[in-house]
Amino acid sequence: MIDENSKREEVLEAVRRNGYALQLASEELKNDREVVMKAVKESAGALEYASKELQRDREVVMKAVKESAGALEYASKELQRDREFVLEAVKKNGEVLGYASLKLRGDREIVLESVKNNGYAMMLTAGGFWGDREIILQAVKHDGGYLKYASEELKRDREVVLEAVKKYGYAFEYASKDLRNDRKFVLEAVKRHGFALEFSSEEFKGDREVVMEAVRQNGYALQLASEDLKNDREVVLEAVKKDHLSLKYASEELQCDRQIVTEALKKDSFYALECVPKSIIDEIVNCWIDCMEAQK
Numbered sequence: 001m002i003d004e005n006s007k008r009e010e011v012l013e014a015v016r017r018n019g020y021a022l023q024l025a026s027e028e029l030k031n032d033r034e035v036v037m038k039a040v041k042e043s044a045g046a047l048e049y050a051s052k053e054l055q056r057d058r059e060v061v062m063k064a065v066k067e068s069a070g071a072l073e074y075a076s077k078e079l080q081r082d083r084e085f086v087l088e089a090v091k092k093n094g095e096v097l098g099y100a101s102l103k104l105r106g107d108r109e110i111v112l113e114s115v116k117n118n119g120y121a122m123m124l125t126a127g128g129f130w131g132d133r134e135i136i137l138q139a140v141k142h143d144g145g146y147l148k149y150a151s152e153e154l155k156r157d158r159e160v161v162l163e164a165v166k167k168y169g170y171a172f173e174y175a176s177k178d179l180r181n182d183r184k185f186v187l188e189a190v191k192r193h194g195f196a197l198e199f200s201s202e203e204f205k206g207d208r209e210v211v212m213e214a215v216r217q218n219g220y221a222l223q224l225a226s227e228d229l230k231n232d233r234e235v236v237l238e239a240v241k242k243d244h245l246s247l248k249y250a251s252e253e254l255q256c257d258r259q260i261v262t263e264a265l266k267k268d269s270f271y272a273l274e275c276v277p278k279s280i281i282d283e284i285v286n287c288w289i290d291c292m293e294a295q296k
Contacts, residue, residue: 001024002014002021002024002025003024004024004025004026004027005026006024006025006026006029008029008032008035011025011029011035012034012035012038015035015038015039015042015046016038016042017042018042018043019038019039019040019041019042019043019044019045019046020039020043020045020046020049021039022035022036022039022046022049022050023046023048023049025049027051030049030050030051030054031050031051031053031054033054033057033060036050036051036054036060037059037060037063040060040063040064040067040071041063041067044064044065044066044067044068044070044071045064045068045070045071045074046064047060047061047064047071047074047075048074050074052076055074055075055076055079056075056076056078056079058079058085061075061076061079061085061089062085062088062089062092065089065092065093065096066089066092066093068093069093069094069095069096069097069098069099070095070099072089072096072099072100073099080099080100080101080104081100081101081103081104083104083107083110086100086101086104086110087109087110087113090110090113090114090117090121091113091116091117092117093117093118094113094114094115094116094117094118094119094120094121095114095118095120095121095124096114097110097111097114097121097124097125098121098124102126103126105124105125105126106125106126106127106128108129108132108135111125111129111135112134112135112138115135115138115139115142116138118142119138119139119140119141119142119143119146120142120143121139122135122136122139122146122149130149130150130151130154131150131151131153131154133154133157133160136150136151136154136160137159137160137163140160140163140164140167140171141163141167142167143167143168144163144164144165144166144167144168144169144170144171145164145168145170145171146164147160147161147164147171147174147175148171148173148174150174152176155174155175155176155179156175156176156178156179158179158185161175161176161179161185161189162188162189162192165189165192165193165196166192166193168193169192169193169194169195169196169198169218170195170196170198170199171196172189172193172195172196172198172199172200173198173199175189175199180199180200180201181200181201183204183207183210186200186201186204186210187209187210187213190210190213190214190217190221191213191216191217192217193217193218194213194214194215194216194217194218194219194220194221195214195218195220195221195224196214197210197211197214197221197224197225198224205224205225205226205229206225206226206228206229208229208232208235211224211225211226211229211235212234212235212238215235215238215239215242215246216238216242217242218242218243219238219239219240219241219242219243219244219245219246220239220243220245220246220249221239221246222235222236222239222246222249222250223246223249225249227251230249230250230251230254231250231251231253231254233254233257233260236250236251236254236257236260237259237260237263240260240263240264241263244263244264244265244266245264247260247261247264
């Protein structure tokens with residue numbers, strides 16, 4: 001344990017282990033650049049205990065905010081309002097935006113760089129950017145769910161929506177009705193994320209080509225298909241090849257299909273058996289064992 005009488009070497013060792021030990025150091029050492037740099041490297045929040053002079057030091061503060069965006073809260077007001085400094089900082093940590101001045105949180109260039117680094121920065125702006133195509137495109141690349149807050153115009157933008165769906169299949173819920181009813185577009189969407197099928201027009205859940213692409217991307221998308229397609233042998237086979245547990249969404253008839261069940265067992269015999277009707281488990285297991293023996 002150090003205190004204000006501790007020697008420089010002792011404080012250096014203490015902050016190397018725990019940056020917050022800086023608060024116990026003397027005022028002189030809180031103004032020691034090397035000591036403070038080591039402290040914020042270990043614990044960015046230790047900037048709170050640095051001297052006012054070092055809270056204005058661009059290099060020290062940049063080191064801290066790179067580790068944790070919240071450290072900017074302890075920087076000098078001058079740095080929080082310094083456009084050049086904040087622009088550089090958000091490139092390293094987009095969440096820094098939340099601690100910048102209100103004026104800078106409304107600066108388009110700074111917002112764009114923040115969002116490029118971290119999509120969550122969209123929630124930290126001063127507002128007014130949900131209709132900005134370039135910024136929203138960057139945001140949905142991080143988290144497709146941000147499509148929910150985009151302007152109606154951007155919810156009709158094919159590139160923006162496809163990027164959102166690629167990252168988060170359920171984002172298709174927020175696409176315009178026109179796009180969700182557009183077969184060609186739906187086909188492209190399910191290729192990027194099979195669960196986009198859930199929010200497409202009902203007719204596409206019975207469209208064999210669309211469903212086939214969906215289960216190829218994500219076997220679990222089989223649960224969203226029409227009953228007819230859950231009984232389509234080729235569709236179900238593609239689904240279980242992608243994810244063996246999708247077998248539980250197949251029709252009862254196909255859950256008893258030897259080839260399909262054997263395919264599921266190849267992936268994970270224990271969990272796949274949970275999807276097989278109890279009445280045929282013994283038969284299927286014996287068949288599977290025979291197949292495995294034949295391959296030896």
